[in-house]
Amino acid sequence: MKIIHANCSVEYQGRGNTKLAPHDRIIMVKEDNSVLIHNEKGIKPLNYMTGVKSTITETDNESGDKCITFDSNKESLTVIMHRVYSEVALAAPNEEDAGLERDGTEEQLQTWLSENLSNILPCHDFIEREHETGAGPVDLLAMSKDTKKPLLIEVKRVATRAAVHQVRRYLNEYQEVKNPHGNAILVALNVRPSARDFAENKNIPWLEVDWNPNGESAIKESWFPDNWNI
């Protein structure tokens, strides 16, 4: 990749339109044609464009400033360099097996739940993951040991109002087209207050589980409607 330190302006047109007035910034141009314009603040670049299927062309404008244009089907970004302080090329080849190992993801929580469902829902058996509800796949499907009623389980790391909407979408559709006796529950490491309110208001049970990838796990807090029939 190339790292350019320059006083530059930037113009972007595509999903929105943005313009950056002249200023000193860092421009990072990657091997895959991605470009990032950074200043000293925060994780996100001031301006950027994905390299997917984009081409790079370098020109000089009427003022003699060097311009780099990144162009794809639907987007274009131009960096106008009023003054270049430095430019270096550095190699950071993409990793194959040296990639990122990740822990504590929703994916892993799902796996753990599917294998240890009795820890948190002792009256249910795990049936299947990514079960199709008709309105998209729900994370886990379980079934009551006694009544044999299905239970849709939506898993989140952090559950917000949006997660409750998701559960309700799944449950509505499932009850309509598959089984009117279906129930649903929201399981998360963290259920936000607004999500709790909303879920309780709509009679969706929720359950906060204290889980870490290689340690103890337990129910932290939970809520079930009065008429909750397993």
Next chain:
Amino acid sequence: MKIIHANCSVEYQGRGNTKLAPHDRIIMVKEDNSVLIHNEKGIKPLNYMTGVKSTITETDNESGDKCITFDSNKESLTVIMHRVYSEVALAAPNEEDAGLERDGTEEQLQTWLSENLSNILPCHDFIEREHETGAGPVDLLAMSKDTKKPLLIEVKRVATRAAVHQVRRYLNEYQEVKNPHGNAILVALNVRPSARDFAENKNIPWLEVDWNPNGESAIKESWFPDNWNI
């Protein structure tokens, strides 16, 4: 900021836990203590941590490798440098008035609609922005010139199925607690096919507007239910 080109490992603990095996990468350390680890692919860093209220300490580990640790209340990230190829300091001071100008946002579309509602809905008067429906604030509230029926207007840049859900939530609650004669419409620069289907299926009118911040604007495409009574 400092740009370090090094063969390094990275460990992060906080919202999740991640680990990067030794590899050549670019490390960007900003003035606000944010850190980003990049390879040659994509916009997002492989690993990163926000600089907000974090401290930086440099140490040597038992192998004599230089380590930089970023520590905050709830997160910590350590970069272990097995070999440093280069390190440069570059200045990219934060901008005050030279910041990012943004155009074509939902916010601006809302403003334009509130001031030019008659362009797209000639039979309605604009009443207020961010009107509380009981299920959250709807972007715009308008009223029929003739029948005085209220109209909830949800504005999006890109409208997906989720936007239709949102409109229906607002309308249901609004009709229940405020005014049973309320109507609702979805207005967007782009209404996705799946959103059109779903909206039409649920009798929610939608309207695609061809708008740009400082040019002409017009209705591009729209759909209203048969029983649409203004």
Next chain:
DNA sequence: ACCTGTGTTACGCGG
């Protein structure tokens, strides 16, 4: 190519 869902989402705004 579009749709769906996740993310260490990041970030700004309001309470």
Next chain:
DNA sequence: CCGCGTAGCACAGGT
């Protein structure tokens, strides 16, 4: 300070 909703979200995976 925390919670909440937005984003030019980015990105992966499926259809």
